[in-house]
Amino acid sequence: MSNIKRDIMSLELDALTQEMILLNEKKFRGIQVFEWLHQKDCFTWKGMNNLPKALLVKLEEHAYITEMQMVTKQTSGHDGTTKFLFKLYDGQMIETVLMRYDYGNSVCISTQAGCRMGCTFCASGLNGLERNLTTGEMLRQVYAVEREIGKRITHVVLMGTGEPLDNYDAVLGFIKIITHDKGKNLSQRHITLSTCGMVDGIRRLASEKLQINLAISLHASDDELRKQTMPIAKKYSIDEILTACEAYFISTGRRITFEYALIAGHNDHPSQARALADLLRFRKFKCHVNLIPINNVVEKAFAKSNQKEVARFRDILLDKKVETTIRRSLGTDIDAACGQLRFNAMKK
Numbered sequence: 001m002s003n004i005k006r007d008i009m010s011l012e013l014d015a016l017t018q019e020m021i022l023l024n025e026k027k028f029r030g031i032q033v034f035e036w037l038h039q040k041d042c043f044t045w046k047g048m049n050n051l052p053k054a055l056l057v058k059l060e061e062h063a064y065i066t067e068m069q070m071v072t073k074q075t076s077g078h079d080g081t082t083k084f085l086f087k088l089y090d091g092q093m094i095e096t097v098l099m100r101y102d103y104g105n106s107v108c109i110s111t112q113a114g115c116r117m118g119c120t121f122c123a124s125g126l127n128g129l130e131r132n133l134t135t136g137e138m139l140r141q142v143y144a145v146e147r148e149i150g151k152r153i154t155h156v157v158l159m160g161t162g163e164p165l166d167n168y169d170a171v172l173g174f175i176k177i178i179t180h181d182k183g184k185n186l187s188q189r190h191i192t193l194s195t196c197g198m199v200d201g202i203r204r205l206a207s208e209k210l211q212i213n214l215a216i217s218l219h220a221s222d223d224e225l226r227k228q229t230m231p232i233a234k235k236y237s238i239d240e241i242l243t244a245c246e247a248y249f250i251s252t253g254r255r256i257t258f259e260y261a262l263i264a265g266h267n268d269h270p271s272q273a274r275a276l277a278d279l280l281r282f283r284k285f286k287c288h289v290n291l292i293p294i295n296n297v298v299e300k301a302f303a304k305s306n307q308k309e310v311a312r313f314r315d316i317l318l319d320k321k322v323e324t325t326i327r328r329s330l331g332t333d334i335d336a337a338c339g340q341l342r343f344n345a346m347k348k
C-alpha cells in the first residue's frame with residue numbers, strides 16, 4: 001500500500017470495500033465504516049466501536065477522516081436563515097447556508113474554495129479559484145449543519161461558492177454517497193445542482209441518468225449581454241446551453257430551472273423579459289424561471305432592480321406562459337450574498 005493516507009470520507013461504498021480487501025479485511029467491514037461515517041455521523045476512529053482494535057489501528061495508519069472547524073455562524077433575525085463559515089485543514093474557508101422552509105431544512109453547500117468562473121456580480125470569484133473541495137468536504141458541510149441543528153437535512157442545493165461542474169468527479173461522488181441507502185439516503189430529487197452553463201458537464205451529467213434537479217444561472221436573454229457579466233458566455237452560447245438542457249430533460253424527465261438575477265438597468269428591461277420568454281417557451285423541456293433580486297455586493301457596482309420592475313418582468317414571462325416565480329430574498333440582514341462571508345473572512 002502507498003504511504004499516502006486515503007481520504008476515507010470521499011470513498012464510495014465500492015471503493016471502501018476494496019480498501020478493506022487491501023487491508024486484508026472482510027468486505028462487510030467497508031459497510032460498517034461507511035455507516036459510521038455517513039449514517040451515524042461518527043468522525044473519529046475510536047468512536048467506531050464495533051470494529052476490532054487491530055482494524056482501527058490499520059485505519060488510523062492508512063486513512064484519515066476529513067476535518068472541518070466551524071468559525072462563525074450568523075442567523076438572520078428575519079427568517080432564521082443561518083450562514084456558516086467553516087475552516088478546512090489548510091486554512092481555506094468555505095460557506096454553507098441553512099434555509100428553513102415549511103417542507104424541510106435545505107442546505108446550500110460550496111463545491112470549491114473560490115471560483116474561476118469570474119461572474120462579475122458574484123463575491124465568490126473575487127479572488128479566483130483556490131482549490132477544489134473533496135467529496136468529504138462537501139459531505140461534512142451537510143453533516144455539520146445537521147449536527148448543529150439536531151434535525152435532518154432534507155434538501156441540498158449545490159449553489160454555494162464554486163462551479164459544481166468544474167469539480168465534476170468529486171461532486172458526483174458527493175451525490176452518490178449522500179443518496180446511498182447505507183448513508184443519509186437523501187432523495188436524488190431533493191438535490192439541485194446549479195451551473196453557470198458548462199455545456200460539456202451538463203451533457204455528461206445527462207448521461208449519468210440521475211434524478212437530480214438542474215438549475216442554470218442564465219442571467220441574460222442574449223449572448224452579448226451575458227458576456228458582460230459571465231465570462232463563460234464567451235465559451236458557450238445560450239443556444240448550446242439550452243440544447244444541452246434538452247438532452248438533460250430527455251434523459252431524466254426533470255424540469256429545468258433557469259436562474260435570472262435581476263440587476264437594475266442591466267438585464268431587467270421588458271424587452272429582455274420578452275426575449276427570455278421567446279428563448280424558453282418552444283423548447284423540448286419543461287422549465288421554470290426563478291427571478292432573483294440580487295443582494296448588493298459592496299465590492300461590485302451592481303444594484304438590485306426595484307420591486308415594480310421585478311414584478312413587471314415576471315408578468316411578461318407569465319403572459320407568455322413561462323412558469324416564473326420571484327425567489328424570496330433570504331438572510332438579507334446577514335452577509336448573504338454568495339461568497340460574501342468567506343470573502344470578508346479571507347480579507348482579515
Ligand code: SF4
Nearest residue numbers: 115117119122125162
Ligand atoms: S456565480 Fe457561481 S459560477 Fe459565477 S463566479 Fe459565482 S460561484 Fe462562480
